[in-house]
Amino acid sequence: MKSRNLVRFFLSTLSVGAVITVFVGFTLNWGEYKDLFIQGEIGEIVGITIWLIGVGCIFSLISQMGFFSYLTVHRFGLGIFKSSSLWNSVQVVFILFVLFDLVYFRYTFFAEAGESITNYLFLALTLLVVGLAFSYVKMKQTNRTAFIPALFFLTVVTIVEWFPALRTNEESWLYLMLIPLIICNIYQLLMLPKFLESPHIIKEVRESK
Known part of the structure; x- marks a missing residue:
């Protein structure tokens, strides 16, 4: 990838994170913020928007670090296991293990007496779905070997990136961080080919399906 395209990729992902976080932030706390709009408190609205943009940029940076870290780990995995099918099998095990832990440990540490496990299952199942x-979309965009790596990235890596909010277990922060992270991750996963250095690389990948 050319440095110019890398910068464009970085800035576009940063913008996605900022815009989505502003939208999600106002949506999640609309009951608190709607009076500001009704009363025309422009200064307050601008201040909150700037704060959300900053938070969104941080989420985007976390997402991008996770993405490029996974690209490195993926290369190491292919080198160590010498076979994409074996490496994919290892990733499937990790996916199941991390999703189970997401439900089990959150329920163990944060559930109140008599509380159902349903709410804890919901987030994990939503993330899996x-x-x-989008792993299927990525597979159609490239080839079938991309499905498991894409699923690993969108589940395991997203959960790792999401860990700061998981530790606090505050509902608004859980969703405020998760939604921008997953959208930034999806954006990077699907848009990376469009930022590659040579258009013929994209053509060859599509023809190899």
Whole structure:
């Protein structure tokens, strides 16, 4: 990838994180913020928007670090296991293990007496369904060997990136961080080919399906 395209890729992902966080932040706390709009408190609205943009940029940076870290780990995995099918099998095990831990440990540490496990299952299953859907899109965009790596990235790596909010277990922060992270991760996963240095690389990948 040319340095110019790398900068464009970085800035576009940063913008996605900022815009989504502003939208999610106002949506999640609309009951608190709607009076500001009704009363025309422009200064307050601008201040909150700037704060959300800053938070969104931080989420985007976390997402980008996770993405490029996974690209490195993926290369190491292929080198160590010498076979993409074996490496994919290892990733499937990690996916199941991390999703189980997401439910089990959150329920163990944060559930109140008599509380159902349903809410804790919901987030994990939602993340899995989103991962499956966009991994399928990635597979159609490239080839079938991309499905498991894409699913690993959209589940395991997203959960690792999401860990600061998971530790606090405050509902608004959980969603405020998760939604921009997963959207930034999806954006990077699907848009990376469009920023590659040579257009013929994209063509060859599509023809190899």
